[in-house]
Amino acid sequence: MNTALIQKRSTKAFVLLIFLAFLFLILDVSFGSVSIPFGDLLSVLAGKEAAKESWQHIIWDFRLPKTITALLVGAGLSLSGLLMQTLFRNPLAGPFVLGISSGASLGVALWIMSGVLLGGFLAFPFEFVGGKWFTVLASSSGAMLVLLLVLFISFRLQDSMSLLIIGLMFGSATGAIVSVIQYFSKAEEVQAYLFWTFGSLGGLSWIELQVFFPVVLLGLILAISQVKNLNVLLLGEEYARSMGMRIMRTRLWLILSTSLLAGSITAFCGPIAFVGIAVPHLARLLFQSADHKLLIPATILCGIILMLFCDILAQLPGQQETLPINAVTSLFGAPIVIGLIVKGRRIRGTFAR
Amino acid sequence: MSFNYPILQTKKLTVGYKKGKNQLIPVLKDVDLELFRGELVCFLGPNGVGKSTLLRTISSVQPTLRGEVQLDGKPLKKYRVQEIAKKISLVLTEKVSVNHLNVFELVSLGRYAHTSWSGKLVSKDREIVQHALEVTHTNGLVEKQVQELSDGQLQKVMIARALAQDGELIILDEPTAHLDLTNRMEIMLLLKKLAHEQQKAILVSTHELELAIHTADRLWLASPGQPIYCGLPEDLILEGKVAQTFLKEGISFDQSSGKFKVLPVKGLPIKVEGSGLNYLWTRHALERKGYLPVTTNSNYKLQVFENPRRWLLKTEEQENIYSSLRKLLFDLERVSQQN
Numbered sequence: 001m002n003t004a005l006i007q008k009r010s011t012k013a014f015v016l017l018i019f020l021a022f023l024f025l026i027l028d029v030s031f032g033s034v035s036i037p038f039g040d041l042l043s044v045l046a047g048k049e050a051a052k053e054s055w056q057h058i059i060w061d062f063r064l065p066k067t068i069t070a071l072l073v074g075a076g077l078s079l080s081g082l083l084m085q086t087l088f089r090n091p092l093a094g095p096f097v098l099g100i101s102s103g104a105s106l107g108v109a110l111w112i113m114s115g116v117l118l119g120g121f122l123a124f125p126f127e128f129v130g131g132k133w134f135t136v137l138a139s140s141s142g143a144m145l146v147l148l149l150v151l152f153i154s155f156r157l158q159d160s161m162s163l164l165i166i167g168l169m170f171g172s173a174t175g176a177i178v179s180v181i182q183y184f185s186k187a188e189e190v191q192a193y194l195f196w197t198f199g200s201l202g203g204l205s206w207i208e209l210q211v212f213f214p215v216v217l218l219g220l221i222l223a224i225s226q227v228k229n230l231n232v233l234l235l236g237e238e239y240a241r242s243m244g245m246r247i248m249r250t251r252l253w254l255i256l257s258t259s260l261l262a263g264s265i266t267a268f269c270g271p272i273a274f275v276g277i278a279v280p281h282l283a284r285l286l287f288q289s290a291d292h293k294l295l296i297p298a299t300i301l302c303g304i305i306l307m308l309f310c311d312i313l314a315q316l317p318g319q320q321e322t323l324p325i326n327a328v329t330s331l332f333g334a335p336i337v338i339g340l341i342v343k344g345r346r347i348r349g350t351f352a353r
Numbered sequence: 354m355s356f357n358y359p360i361l362q363t364k365k366l367t368v369g370y371k372k373g374k375n376q377l378i379p380v381l382k383d384v385d386l387e388l389f390r391g392e393l394v395c396f397l398g399p400n401g402v403g404k405s406t407l408l409r410t411i412s413s414v415q416p417t418l419r420g421e422v423q424l425d426g427k428p429l430k431k432y433r434v435q436e437i438a439k440k441i442s443l444v445l446t447e448k449v450s451v452n453h454l455n456v457f458e459l460v461s462l463g464r465y466a467h468t469s470w471s472g473k474l475v476s477k478d479r480e481i482v483q484h485a486l487e488v489t490h491t492n493g494l495v496e497k498q499v500q501e502l503s504d505g506q507l508q509k510v511m512i513a514r515a516l517a518q519d520g521e522l523i524i525l526d527e528p529t530a531h532l533d534l535t536n537r538m539e540i541m542l543l544l545k546k547l548a549h550e551q552q553k554a555i556l557v558s559t560h561e562l563e564l565a566i567h568t569a570d571r572l573w574l575a576s577p578g579q580p581i582y583c584g585l586p587e588d589l590i591l592e593g594k595v596a597q598t599f600l601k602e603g604i605s606f607d608q609s610s611g612k613f614k615v616l617p618v619k620g621l622p623i624k625v626e627g628s629g630l631n632y633l634w635t636r637h638a639l640e641r642k643g644y645l646p647v648t649t650n651s652n653y654k655l656q657v658f659e660n661p662r663r664w665l666l667k668t669e670e671q672e673n674i675y676s677s678l679r680k681l682l683f684d685l686e687r688v689s690q691q692n
Contacts, residue, residue, distance in 0.1 A: 228472035231458075232465050234451045241414060243518060244438025244466035290454040293471070 010287055010294055017301040024308035028067045031315045033322075034058055065209055066202045066311070072216045073201060073269055074279075074307025075300045076261035079223050081276030082283070082299045083254045086230050086292070088163055095262035095276035097167040098255065099146040102174040104266040105197065107142015108135055109178040112193045113185040132208060135196065139267040146170055147259055198324030199270035201311055212268050219260035223296065226253055230292040272326055274333020275310075279303045282336070306332070358426065360440075360522050360554045361388040361411065366420035368403065368410040377418050380406045384420070384581055386573065388556055390521055393548040394583075395565035396558040398575035398598060404558040405526055407575075411556075412443050412524050424522075438466040442515035444525040448507060450500060456510050457495040460485060463517030485516035488551065489543060505536035512543065522554045523547070529559060537561060541568045562595070566611050574598045620645045621689050627657030635664070638678055644685070653685075 030041055036058065040050040044059045080095035088097065096102070111134060150170055154163045182190050204212060229250040232240045241247055265272065283298035284290070310332060314323040363386045369379035380403035388394060398404050409415040411422055413429055422429040424440055432440075442463070449459075463485070464478045474482070486492045489509050494502065502510060508528055515523050525544070529537040541561070545568045548555045559565055565572060566586040574582040574589060576598040582589060589595050596606035605614050625636055625646045635657050636646045656665040664675040668688060675681040 225470060228465065228468065228470060231472060232462055234454060235449050235459075235462065236447075238414060238445060239443070239449070241434070242412060242438065242441070242443035243463065244435040246434055284453060288453050290451050291458060 006289070010289070013286055014297070014301070017298070017305065020305050021301055021308070024305055024312065025067060025071070028070060028308045028312050029059065029063050031312055032058065032063055033315075033320050061205075062202065065204050065206060067308070068209060069201045069204050069212070069269065070307045070311045071304050072213060073265050073272060074275065074303035074305070076216045076219060076265050076303075077272060077276040078279035078283075078299045078303025078306075079220060079296065080258040080261040081278075082280040082292075082295060083223055083226075083230070083258050084276075085280055086233050087251065087254050089233070089236070090164060091281070092277065093164065094274075095258055095265075096271070096273075097164060098258065098262075099150040099167055099170040099174075100143045100259065100262045101266050101271040102167075102171045103143040103146025104139040104263070105142070105178060105271060106146065106174040107138040107140070108196050109181050109193055110142065111135065111138030112196070113181050113189045132203070136208075136267040140263055143259075143263045143266060146174065147255075147263075151255065196270050197326065199272045199326035199329075201269055201307075201325050202322075204268060208268065212264060215260055215264040219257045219264070220300070222253060222257035222260065226250060226257070227292045227296060230254075230296075231290075234290055270326065273330045274336075275303060275306060275329050278333045278336040279306055282306075357389065359387040359389050360425060361556075362386070362423040362426075363411070364421045364423065366407075366410070366422060367418045368406045368415070369418050370406075371418070379418055381575065381581070386581060386583060388522065388554050390554050391548055391552045392570040393545045393555045393557070393568060394571045394573060395561075395569035396556060396573040396575070397560070397562055397565055399577070400560075402575045402577055404575060408524055408526050408556070408558055412441050413437050414443070435466045438518060438520070440520045441522045441524060442518035442520045444508070444511050444515050444523065444528050446527040446530050448504065448531065449511065452498075452500060454499045455495070456491065456497050456499065456502070457482070457486075459499055459510060460491075460495075460514045460517050463514040463519075466518065481519055482517050485513040488547065489513040489516065504531045505533070505539065508532065508536075508540055509543065512540070512547075516547070516551075516553075521552075522556070525555070525557045527558050527560070529561060529564075537564060541565075544568070562599070562613070563611060566590070576600075615641070621653070622647045622649075622651040623653040623655055623685075624649065624651040625655050625657065627659070629659040631659045631662050632657045635678065638682060642682055642686070644689075653689075655681075 029045070030036070030038060034055070036050070036055045040052075040055055041059065044050045044056050045064075050056050050059075077095050081093070084093040084095060084097055085091055087093075150163075150166055153166055178193075182193065185193075229240075229245055232243055232245050233250070235243075237247055240250075262276070279302045280295070280299050282302050283295055286302070287294050287298050289295065307329075310325060310328045314325050314328045363384050366384040366386075367379045367382045368384070369377060369381070372378050384407065396404055396408070406415065410417055411429075413422075413432075413434075417429075424432060424437070429437070451459075461472075461474055461478070461482050464474060464482065465472070468474065468478060486495060489512055491506070491509050491513050494506060494510065499507065499510070508531075512523075512525075512528070515525075523544075529540050532540065541557075541559075541564050544555050544557060547553050548570070557565075557569075569586055571583055572586050572589055572595075574594055579597070582592075582594045582598070584592075584594075586595075590608055590611060593608075596608070599606060599613070603616050605616050606612075607614050620643070622645045623639060625632070625639070625648070627635070635655070639646045652669060654667040656667075658664070662676075662678075664678070664681045666673050666675065666681065666685065673684065675684070
């Protein structure tokens with residue numbers, strides 16, 4: 001295909017994606033358990049007053065933080081998925097191959113159901129345990145611990161397939177520990193843990209966003225700074241090294257970026273599956289390119305759109321209930337990943353061997 | 354060939370692997386080699402002798418066990434990775450396969466060590482990439498996807514990428530292993546041209562002895578337990594080093610033709626008379642079947658005629674004329690087994 005034609009096509013695709021992102025952004029803010037007229041919505045967003053004061057409160061303190069969270073989660077998870085797929089040259093890698101979500105779930109399980117281990121000796125009152133900040137802390141430290149373990153092993157092995165297997169093994173090992181903890185826990189604790197695993201985009205206050213937003217932003221900036229290294233990694237590590245890339249340093253930056261993105265997202269929103277694996281493939285298929293200068297913005301935009309879309313679906317218009325976001329993303333993510341595997345040919349050649 | 358100072362020099366270099374913490378497994382020991390700008394050097398040797406290990410060490414992909422590699426008179430260890438990349442570029446045997454990457458993008462990746470963090474090409478980079486594409490005759494492929502290329506085209510594109518890296522030394526590890534004969538010749542001629550016209554130092558490891566003899570300015574010969582011999586192809590043949598390197602039972606190196614031959618096994622002497630192509634290929638067929646064509650007297654005499662191709666076989670008992678080589682060989686086998 002002609003280079004000029006490709007450029008024209010990708011410009012078109014970008015315009016379309018940006019348009020869709022804005023559309024879904026507005027839709028996501030408009031839908032909710034309370035229906036608010038569109039005119040009032042716009043005036044609230046413009047900083048004016050709405051017909052009802054409660055609407056103002058709903059939009060500012062609930063819907064807008066939730067939409068911003070969805071945006072950050074979509075962008076962050078998808079981009080970290082792209083980083084891991086390129087780093088390990090494996091199309092089935094995702095943000096959680098490094099054991100971040102299994103570590104986080106272990107941390108949260110230990111924290112929420114700590115009564116089991118400490119035998120009531122040091123058990124905190126349940127309300128205290130349920131506090132958002134403590135969950136974030138528990139999740140982050142669990143993720144960090146398992147991440148370091150997986151990294152320690154992977155740096156000795158240096159090949160992508162064994163890393164995937166190690167990630168899987170850590171997943172089942174932590175899963176087993178979590179079930180043992182659950183077995184000995186009180187019903188309300190198990191329920192609290194289960195709610196965390198459903199994932200949630202809501203419930204973040206502006207104060208929490210003030211922490212979440214800069215961390216994700218830093219992760220995104222780090223990822224973007226590695227654009228050239230990512231492109232060279234496509235040829236494999238030997239070529240990359242011979243062309244002057246410092247493998248260890250690049251690997252560390254990419255892993256740091258992924259840890260910031262996937263770690264903070266899991267900490268604040270729970271383990272959200274599939275987005276990270278599926279979206280980079282969508283971006284590649286859409287732009288027919290391996291150039292990360294295109295793929296990074298494309299993946300971010302596709303991730304934002306998919307996440308907002310899932311959030312709108314989860315909202316079930318006109319209903320009080322919301323579906324767990326993790327179920328919605330998996331329901332959508334799974335068919336996409338299955339479809340891509342069935343089309344195998346496209347994936348197999350994605351990376352140099 | 355220029356007789357200036359070498360771009361690359363190894364001093365008492367030992368290459369190999371580390372097993373565990375302290376145990377060293379040397380593959381090639383105390384290697385002293387030199388490489389000059391403007392020359393194509395072919396590195397030959399049997400499988401497993403350590404050619405790849407030496408190339409990987411020279412290009413600093415692998416650490417040295419003992420001794421030193423000097424690049425432009427300065428120890429390789431003192432260079433930063435990026436500085437080495439500006440002097441040495443590497444082409445590997447394995448096929449690169451990446452979806453949705455076109456040839457221009459692939460060759461441009463060679464500018465990695467020269468561009469800013471974003472990898473954006475400035476006009477000088479574009480000129481160098483363009484030049485690399487031109488001299489490798491891959492200009493017409495720029496908009497093709499890497500996946501669509503034939504193996505020969507892909508290897509030429511990888512060489513263009515190495516050129517875009519703009520170093521003075523290009524190291525290629527068996528670049529022709531996947532290619533058919535004409536593509537192998539084309540790649541070797543291209544490398545020779547690059548060495549002579551672009552004043553690059555080019556080091557190629559290969560198993561193509563005959564091709565190497567015809568194209569290389571110098572050869573490096575490695576064989577197990579021997580020092581590495583280097584010199585002009587002709588000198589090494591006459592000194593018997595080539596034959597010695599590839600010493601194997603049942604195979605001999607013919608010094609006059611520069612080719613390998615399978616040694617006769619049965620060795621039944623047959624006196625062959627005649628001349629021309631039919632004579633030559635008849636001898637070839639006899640040797641292949643394990644007979645020993647001789648010019649001295651023997652119980653079996655074979656006269657070879659050209660135009661029309663006929664063969665007259667005389668033994669002590671009988672005399673037969675044949676119209677095809679196949680029938681002759683068939684009869685010969687029957688007769689020789691009876692005796």
